[in-house]
Amino acid sequence: MSSSAFEVRGGNRLKGEIIPQGAKNEALQIISAVLLTSEKVTIKNIPDIVDVNLLIELLGDMGVTTERVSRDTCIFQADKVDMEYLQSPEFRKKSGKLRGSVMIAGPLLARFGQAYVPKPGGDKIGRRRLDTHIIGFEKLGAKFVYDNDDNYFHLQTDGLQGTYMLLDEPSVTGTANILMAAVLAKGQTIIYNAACEPYLQQLSKMLISMGARISGVGSNLLTIDGVNTLKGCEHRMLPDMIEIGSFIGLAAMTQSEITIKNVGLQHLGIIPEKFRQLGIQMEFRGDDIFIPFQEKYEIQTFLDGSILNISDHPWPGFTPDLLSIVLVTATQAQGSVMIHQKMFESRLFFVDKLIDMGAQIVLCDPHRAVVIGLARQHKLRGITMSSPDIRAGVSLLIAALSAEGKSTIQNIDQIDRGYQYIDQRLIALGADIKRI
């Protein structure tokens, strides 16, 4: 599956229907949670992407039975977990490749009293600290030792004890990790300033169906009453909201007419509204989003006429993972927008490549870029470029699909981390993409 470049010939208008994959970032939480029980857990709508497959492989290496009953459904059973394996160099190497592996720590600590957290992988998009996770575990009574020699966080406990905690920041994976530890802790845990995005709501739903006692789901105040054991369950993943946003941007940039099927509209929060602010028309047809062909789309201003600003914020604010997509989409809009990436300091540098392609962008500082839309007066030019991270990678793919001539996008392993068969699915809509 993994190869190194896409060769893209831009300019085709795409047409047809596309079904979003199961959500990558939900999958990483949900699949970690199977470690909380010795009973069977059936997970449906699993995306076939590198990060998720790596996590499943990692669990398999740890002794978890993983039975892939169909391409998108897997039955897990964590009844014989080999804790020794966690000290092996193989575990370190594999788990260090993806960010999501950090979330096996909470379940392991709760069930087996120990966990090891290697320096986590994931996108190199700026500092990504683990303080929220570790401080949360410590508050629950875990001992934490950082080993300078092996670059490993060691966590250990004789039994977690529920407590009140106010998180330093509403970290998504941090909240998931602490929640998974707290469901098996003694007594009551209260997590304030918890992340509350749909994936955490889904995790809570799954844990409740396993017998956990959680209230406040969907809010930033979670109350958890610990139980002694959890049982098996069945869980279906939501559609991937970042993929859905990516397809909306893609449709507008390439003047395509696309229907995104079964989007789970009630879980998309403010996402459609942000694309609407770029001037993109969308029709909600049941649970589908229809994006019609649009000659032009015009960026709105604020009510007082000042330049629109789109920035990230913890849920229910706008996710940072879609800012790169919004930015690239704005390059062909009419009007201007300030993109403000507050959370990550190295996520906007890819605008260099868009500028090389002919986009008008001023990178003000590592967090802010002003895009002056070309209003289709000029097309972007195809170039050779390399994908620095997953979302910048897809943004470059969108730019290439709208550009004049041939583009080569290298380092597409980054894209394959999170977008399932993306080339094949876009080719089916009429795109000209070759994996080379």
Ligand SMILES: CC(=O)N[C@H]1[C@@H](OP(=O)(O)OP(=O)(O)OC[C@H]2O[C@@H](n3ccc(=O)[nH]c3=O)[C@H](O)[C@@H]2O)O[C@H](CO)[C@@H](O)[C@@H]1O
């Ligand atoms: C596997 C997974 O699920 N990854 C997602 C998860 O990563 P992850 O859980 O690693 O991200 P966190 O929520 O911990 O925080 C991301 C970054 O934003 C900063 N921060 C966070 C909250 C806040 O109020 N202020 C602030 O500045 C943090 O210091 C950190 O640098 O959530 C991120 C934020 O939605 C997404 O980009 C990632 O795709």
Ligand SMILES: C=C(OP(=O)(O)O)C(=O)O
């Ligand atoms: C940043 C992302 O992923 P990860 O946290 O796995 O690096 C992302 O999904 O956009």
